[in-house]
Amino acid sequence: MRRYVIIGNGVAGTTAAENIREMDKEGKIDIITDESTLFYTRIRLPEYIAAEVEEERIVLHKPEWYRERNIVVHLGKPVTDIDQAKREIYTTEGTTLNYDRLLLATGSHSFVPPIRGVDKPGVFTLRTIKDAQDIRDYAAEAKRVILIGGGVLGLEAGNGLRRRGIEVTVVEFFPRLLPRQMDVPGAELLQRQMEEMGFSFHLGAKSQEIRGTQRVEGLLLEDGQILSADMVLISAGVRPNLDLAQKIGLEVDRGVLVNDRLETQFPDIYGAGDLIQHRGIFYGIWPASEKQGQVAGINMAGGDALYEGTVMSNRLKVVGIDLVSAGDIDADEKLEKRVQKDEQRFIYRKLVLKDGILVGCILFGDISGAREILHAIENKKNVQALKDDLLVKGFDFKRLES
Amino acid sequence: MEQWQCSVCGYIYDPAKGDPDNGVDPATPFEKIPDDWVCPVCGASKDQFEKA
Numbered sequence: 001m002r003r004y005v006i007i008g009n010g011v012a013g014t015t016a017a018e019n020i021r022e023m024d025k026e027g028k029i030d031i032i033t034d035e036s037t038l039f040y041t042r043i044r045l046p047e048y049i050a051a052e053v054e055e056e057r058i059v060l061h062k063p064e065w066y067r068e069r070n071i072v073v074h075l076g077k078p079v080t081d082i083d084q085a086k087r088e089i090y091t092t093e094g095t096t097l098n099y100d101r102l103l104l105a106t107g108s109h110s111f112v113p114p115i116r117g118v119d120k121p122g123v124f125t126l127r128t129i130k131d132a133q134d135i136r137d138y139a140a141e142a143k144r145v146i147l148i149g150g151g152v153l154g155l156e157a158g159n160g161l162r163r164r165g166i167e168v169t170v171v172e173f174f175p176r177l178l179p180r181q182m183d184v185p186g187a188e189l190l191q192r193q194m195e196e197m198g199f200s201f202h203l204g205a206k207s208q209e210i211r212g213t214q215r216v217e218g219l220l221l222e223d224g225q226i227l228s229a230d231m232v233l234i235s236a237g238v239r240p241n242l243d244l245a246q247k248i249g250l251e252v253d254r255g256v257l258v259n260d261r262l263e264t265q266f267p268d269i270y271g272a273g274d275l276i277q278h279r280g281i282f283y284g285i286w287p288a289s290e291k292q293g294q295v296a297g298i299n300m301a302g303g304d305a306l307y308e309g310t311v312m313s314n315r316l317k318v319v320g321i322d323l324v325s326a327g328d329i330d331a332d333e334k335l336e337k338r339v340q341k342d343e344q345r346f347i348y349r350k351l352v353l354k355d356g357i358l359v360g361c362i363l364f365g366d367i368s369g370a371r372e373i374l375h376a377i378e379n380k381k382n383v384q385a386l387k388d389d390l391l392v393k394g395f396d397f398k399r400l401e402s
Numbered sequence: 403m404e405q406w407q408c409s410v411c412g413y414i415y416d417p418a419k420g421d422p423d424n425g426v427d428p429a430t431p432f433e434k435i436p437d438d439w440v441c442p443v444c445g446a447s448k449d450q451f452e453k454a
Contacts (some may be wrong), residue, residue, distance in 0.1 A: 041409065041410045041411070043410055043411045043412075043444050044410075044411060044412055047412065053412075057409075060409055060410070060450075285445065286410060286444050286445055286446055287440060287444070287445030287446065287447075290445075290446065290447060310445075313445055315423075315442065315443075317443055367423065370423045371422070371423040371424060371425070
């Protein structure tokens with residue numbers, strides 16, 4: 001009987017366990033994690049901190065799911081070391097598990113930039129359900145929150161708090177919102193729309209020190225301004241959890257290096273999810289981790305599957321608003337473009353052309369035609385003859401497919 | 403026709419609207435969507451959906 005151990009119970013680890021069980025009905029499968037909740041979706045944590053959904057909705061697999069599949073989950077047990085010669089893993093609790101196949105699916109953690117005062121009570125990051133519970137509890141008494149970092153995840157979390165009636169101020173180092181997805185006019189429109197929703201912004205602003213004697217009272221910016229707040233939420237991206245991998249000597253760049261079978265350099269040790277780097281890419285998105293978990297699980301159980309990458313979606317929802325951003329968005333205004341802007345309805349649509357070929361787009365507030373436009377960009381379609389009609393109301397986007 | 407919800411992100415598939423941006427025509431019941439279709443919001447696979 002083969003023994004499988006999976007470290008991490010996120011989407012990669014859980015999907016791997018499910019796939020192993022489908023192929024190997026007899027094997028012993030153990031999932032071990034430092035978290036104290038069964039497999040849940042972190043994508044809905046902003047709704048959770050807004051108190052709009054309860055934990056029950058966020059936890060995706062109930063105990064029965066594990067029982068039916070004969071998968072054992074060990075919660076609240078950080079893994080401290082792995083002995084490859086003995087094929088054993090160790091936890092802080094003293095638990096030892098033996099493996100024949102091991103999957104590292106330890107995920108990632110929130111990056112905390114070096115700002116003075118980040119250790120004060122009232123400073124949070126949002127990654128795990130535990131973080132969300134802490135934020136939700138603390139927010140019950142809070143009136144004003146400062147969001148450090150204006151990326152999609154941060155804005156989503158901030159929007160959750162705003163819906164609870166908390167004033168939200170966004171402090172972002174970059175001079176505009178969503179710099180990778182938006183050009184200046186698009187970002188300004190998004191900002192205005194969010195200001196109407198009740199957000200405040202300090203863009204191009206650097207955080208210097210979180211102030212407060214017992215707990216958070218405000219944030220000092222580098223230009224000397226002091227913003228008052230009872231809570232700070234830092235949202236500055238994620239970093240892979242590499243400690244364990246590095247401890248056992250695995251080769252690491254941004255993440256743990258794996259091949260297309262998701263094998264690490266060590267025999268019988270696989271990697272999937274946020275901690276890996278595959279063909280040079282760190283994904284950090286749900287569908288990539290799900291697919292990687294599937295491929296790793298199949299291979300661990302003796303099958304033969306390859307992971308060949310995941311297409312990054314160009315479609316986002318920002319605080320409930322649809323946004324499709326792809327290719328060269330020509331943020332520095334060097335290329336030919338067609339733009340449709342409706343400031344009243346908060347719609348901004350921009351198509352970027354290079355020698356008659358569609359090379360990029362921003363579709364904000366109205367994503368009609370997104371599918372055909374994305375196809376055209378992908379296929380480097382020459383739209384010279386259509387370019388003046390593309391953003392005219394009523395344009396039949398099927399014409400882009402012919 | 404029944405609505406289905408993505409358990410991962412909360413997106414609701416409304417068969418009346420379909421998901422034309424991803425090749426699913428309006429009036430397509432959830433059961434008739436191809437198995438390789440994924441949630442248009444978060445990319446989760448079709449088996450992550452449950453009846454809303």
